[in-house]
Amino acid sequence: MKKLAVIAFGGNALLRGDQVGTIDEQEANVYETCTQLLHLLKRDYDIVIGHGNGPQVGNVLLQHEAGHKIYNIPVQPIDFCVAETQGSIGYMIEQQLRNVLEKEQMERDIITLVTQVEVDKNDPAFQNPTKPVGPYLTKEDADKYSAETGAKFAEDPRGRGWRKVVASPKPLKINNIKSIQALARAGQVVVTVGGGGIPVFHVEPNKLQGIDAVIDKDLASSLLATQIGADEFYILTDVPKVCINFHKPDEKRLDIITVSEAKQYMAEGHFAEGSMAPKVRAALYFVENGGKECIITSADQLADDKGGTRIVRD
Numbered sequence: 001m002k003k004l005a006v007i008a009f010g011g012n013a014l015l016r017g018d019q020v021g022t023i024d025e026q027e028a029n030v031y032e033t034c035t036q037l038l039h040l041l042k043r044d045y046d047i048v049i050g051h052g053n054g055p056q057v058g059n060v061l062l063q064h065e066a067g068h069k070i071y072n073i074p075v076q077p078i079d080f081c082v083a084e085t086q087g088s089i090g091y092m093i094e095q096q097l098r099n100v101l102e103k104e105q106m107e108r109d110i111i112t113l114v115t116q117v118e119v120d121k122n123d124p125a126f127q128n129p130t131k132p133v134g135p136y137l138t139k140e141d142a143d144k145y146s147a148e149t150g151a152k153f154a155e156d157p158r159g160r161g162w163r164k165v166v167a168s169p170k171p172l173k174i175n176n177i178k179s180i181q182a183l184a185r186a187g188q189v190v191v192t193v194g195g196g197g198i199p200v201f202h203v204e205p206n207k208l209q210g211i212d213a214v215i216d217k218d219l220a221s222s223l224l225a226t227q228i229g230a231d232e233f234y235i236l237t238d239v240p241k242v243c244i245n246f247h248k249p250d251e252k253r254l255d256i257i258t259v260s261e262a263k264q265y266m267a268e269g270h271f272a273e274g275s276m277a278p279k280v281r282a283a284l285y286f287v288e289n290g291g292k293e294c295i296i297t298s299a300d301q302l303a304d305d306k307g308g309t310r311i312v313r314d
Contacts, residue, residue, distance in 0.1 A: 004045070010237040014089065027095075033299045048224065058133035116200045117175070118200055133163065157275045196216050199212075218281075226290060234295050237297070259312075292312075294311045296311070
């Protein structure tokens with residue numbers, strides 16, 4: 001049987017920190033990232049793609065709020081905005097990956113699934129918002145916006161500014177998981193759990209309803225990879241390897257670490273929330289629940305069989 005890999009696109013695959021987010025910028029970034037997938041596709045991997053939406057969903061929320069302020073258009077909730085960005089980002093990934101494949105004279109169907117992911121409405125994350133969304137703001141602008149809207153903001157751990165933070169509950173169940181697995185095993189490239197999935201919960205035993213949150217895309221992709229029996233799980237970010245003592249004189253890049261070592265580094269505080277900590281946590285979940293290895297790296301390292309940081313079993 002062919003190998004099955006889940007690849008979680010980070011924000012850098014869609015929008016770079018110094019960009020404003022035009023369609024031309026995003027399409028160019030997606031195309032560049034998709035070219036890196038050729039390493040896996042030419043080795044005949046079946047692949048499933050997850051992706052983030054932090055900047056995009058935050059921008060959509062701002063657009064809704066501006067529309068309400070100027071034209072009295074009703075503001076839609078976060079789950080609705082996640083669904084919007086699943087469709088728009090999925091469209092970009094489908095189109096740009098198709099462009100890459102046609103250039104290489106390769107044929108694969110590429111299918112985007114608008115995906116709901118169930119969460120617990122009593123998840124403690126709703127009392128402690130930590131998931132950054134939207135653009136980076138100055139402290140002054142963040143304080144002003146917070147006073148006007150009641151939104152919560154947190155400083156970026158890498159010093160790039162202040163971003164709005166929303167609840168990020170744990171993903172519990174991915175809807176249509178059997179269809180995702182069947183499509184991937186049939187050779188189609190499946191784009192799913194975009195932005196971590198549309199967060200929903202059972203408001204009644206047989207009734208789903210959206211809830212204001214953004215699920216971490218790495219945790220959702222990890223759950224997905226586990227449930228479809230993926231052999232490998234790739235988390236793409238903007239650094240080639242995971243580091244300890246990040247941005248310090250004694251910074252050290254990690255090549256291969258075991259689950260126990262990763263947990264020790266987590267306990268020692270080497271990985272910041274809103275940055276590397278959720279990625280390592282997602283990697284641990286995958287490896288501890290049947291996965292062979294998780295690779296955290298930048299897209300340009302995919303062609304290097306020794307690239308990235310590999311988290312493996314003890």
